[in-house]
Amino acid sequence: MRFPNSPLFKRWGDNLTEDQEVAAQGLFVQYGYNVYLSDQLPLDRSLKDTRPSRCQEKKYPHDLPTISVVLIFVNEATSIILRAITSIINRTPSHLLKEIVLVDDCSSHEDLKEPLEEKIKRYNVKHPGLLKLVRHQRREGLTQARISGWKASSADVVAILDAHIEVNHGWSEPILSRIKEDRTVIISPVFDNIRFDDFGLVPYIEAADGFDWALWCLYESVPGDWYALKDETAPIQSPSIMGIFAADREFLGAIGVLDGGMNIYGGENVELGIRTWQCGGKIEVLPCSRVGHLERAHKPYLLDLFPAMKRNALRVAEVWMDEYKYMVYYAWNIPLENPEVDFGDVSARKELRKKLNCKSFDWYIKNVYPNLVPQTNIVAYGTMKNTLSEDICIDQGPVPGNTPIMYGCHGYGPQHVFYHSTGEIYVGNLQARRNAVDRCLVDTGQEEVPFLEECNEAIKKGLSMHWDFRQGVAVVNRKTKRCLEIVKDQGASYFRLVLQNCTGQKWTIQHTVKDWGSKGTAG
Structure with a gap:
């Protein structure tokens, strides 16, 4: 087999000659x-x-x-x-x-x-x-x-x-x-x-x-x-x-x-x-x-669909989702103010909605899609950095797995962090659906490292999942009083996340909702 790693030949192609394999693989790469x-x-x-x-x-x-x-x-x-x-x-x-x-x-x-x-x-x-x-x-x-x-x-x-x-x-x-x-x-x-x-x-x-x-x-x-x-x-x-x-x-x-x-x-x-x-x-x-x-094994065209998807998602949010549109901004990690994403002119679509006398998105969620769960308590979101090292971010870490890590900042879903006014910290892609639970950062009180636990399970188990945080200050677990910090082990070239007695380390999060985190507004 000339292409042992090609998915094309895992189930098919045993009787091909070498020339036929080359031809088949070339077409596969071109079309998917x-x-x-x-x-x-x-x-x-x-x-x-x-x-x-x-x-x-x-x-x-x-x-x-x-x-x-x-x-x-x-x-x-x-x-x-x-x-x-x-x-x-x-x-x-x-x-x-x-x-x-x-x-x-x-x-x-x-x-x-x-x-x-x-x-x-x-x-x-x-x-x-x-x-x-x-x-x-x-x-x-x-x-x-x-x-x-x-x-x-x-x-x-x-x-x-x-x-x-x-x-x-x-x-x-x-x-x-x-x-x-x-x-x-x-x-x-x-x-x-x-x-x-x-x-x-x-x-x-x-x-x-x-x-x-x-x-x-x-x-x-x-x-x-x-x-x-x-x-x-x-x-x-x-x-x-x-x-x-x-x-x-x-x-x-x-x-x-x-x-x-x-x-x-x-x-x-x-x-x-x-x-x-x-x-x-x-x-x-x-x-x-x-x-x-x-189903294609790979799309041979336009490999990065994210920019178009993000732009199109905002068009939908702005026209059809009313007071729930902020959830799309959170999910795509886009600032609510000055998003700097040109989603085009939506005036004709808004006029269409008015002309057709369409119902609200609140009606749609309650009557058609109750599985979507809006998050009303998020006050800050995006990548989260420690001031000791600004080029690394909190990351959900390997999946499967439940140990968050510090990793070079790229800003995609695994590094999305959501801080709630009620003290929970979600890490990873925002689920916010009834049958797909978000994961919360928890302090077991026993381990040196923090863990990610499905939020509903963390509540059942009575885990320490609430944190005090403001922009530019420490992240302190309300129950254990330990701080979320980063350390570099002797001889190591990278930082890792730990829970320890507070040493004064400070954290910042990428986006805030309204004036949260400004002077005098506690988390």
């Missing part, structure tokens, strides 16, 4: 999935039906709304796009499938130019007028590509998908039937995983879609009231939505499609989820609609 294998697989390959058994027995009316399917791509492998198209044609009733709209967000690969257009023409000979191609003349990003697809679509319902998918058996009828019942529902299918190496289909269990306070997408457990129905075909209420969804085309337009002010990638689907609920719609996941989604 196994293009060498994809080019050999049939475009109309069979897929295991992953629907629950009752879904397979379910019957739907013949006279359902028509559907336009939008496929977004940039520098995708041609065989992947063609397999997506083929699966849609083969597994969508022809009287319901009005068109497939391909949106090319300014690909640079030559095979996606004239050669792709020739292939589209061949499809349209067999299926007249079925395929449309929309090309961006410059790279506009995922959100704008989806908006372009919506604009080019003309059916009753629009499904906006990635191009690296394969729809499964009976995927469209549950969507169209549910939207016929209620045109204000935006639907997510259940995603199954198409493995990047051998293209095996791995069924995923049903889940709702959610997000954390940084507005990163995540899966949520299915609500208990869904299980109480004892009907595996029933829609699952979801607080948010992932990037693949279907909606009544006119309803989606009426509530503002997607936020065209978003940059490149990230946040647009969370914004859609919040806006849909607050503005009179609802989000549901349909267990009977299954779409296989090809």
Whole structure:
């Protein structure tokens, strides 16, 4: 094996020659999935039906709304796009499938130019007028590509998908039937995983879609009231939505499609989820609609998504999250005053919200997403330094593990510290969700070093988790009276965190809330 460390060859490729290995690895590095294998697989390959058994027995009316399917791509492998198209044609009733709209967000690969257009023409000979191609003349990003697809679509319902998918058996009828019942529902299918190496289909269990306070997408457990129905075909209420969804085309337009002010990638689907609920719609996941989604082993483009995600998250916060927007600032470690992040002009989106008479984010949390828990007592946050050494910061340390350390300051999540007016110190990425507990800094009273303990467990165990602190002074445990300090052992080149009798060391934290920590305001 010429590439023993490549994940491509862990499950696949035993019978390849050296030349074939080199070719396969080169394509894998370029695309993040196994293009060498994809080019050999049939475009109309069979897929295991992953629907629950009752879904397979379910019957739907013949006279359902028509559907336009939008496929977004940039520098995708041609065989992947063609397999997506083929699966849609083969597994969508022809009287319901009005068109497939391909949106090319300014690909640079030559095979996606004239050669792709020739292939589209061949499809349209067999299926007249079925395929449309929309090309961006410059790279506009995922959100704008989806908006372009919506604009080019003309059916009753629009499904906006990635191009690296394969729809499964009976995927469209549950969507169209549910939207016929209620045109204000935006639907997510259940995603199954198409493995990047051998293209095996791995069924995923049903889940709702959610997000954390940084507005990163995540899966949520299915609500208990869904299980109480004892009907595996029933829609699952979801607080948010992932990037693949279907909606009544006119309803989606009426509530503002997607936020065209978003940059490149990230946040647009969370914004859609919040806006849909607050503005009179609802989000549901349909267990009977299954779409296989090809997971890349690595993204070969735009490796650092953080700047775009941060900017987009602030757009969502400023327009939709009202008095809770500060939680997004905390989660991204951005100062509340003068954030120095240009999130663009949001006036049109605020006007849209006013025009639609949308509900508040407080309503959304209480009625749709109670798993999000706002933190009202945080008074200081960000990186935390000792004045003895300004280039190192408190860090959560190795994970798994519960021992915080001092480490060179980088300011990412492991070094986020949150000090509460009630005395707790959270260390690490802010969770603030009911089923994902934050970790508190504790003094056991026995050990020389501090520990991180899940805050609810620290309360149960009666651990010393409350600290007195003001900007530029000592950090003192209220119960043990020991100070959080740093020491350098004899012969060592680095500082470590300890708990000891106070020697007068001082700490500073990066951001404060309002005037906390100024002279005369105790923590």
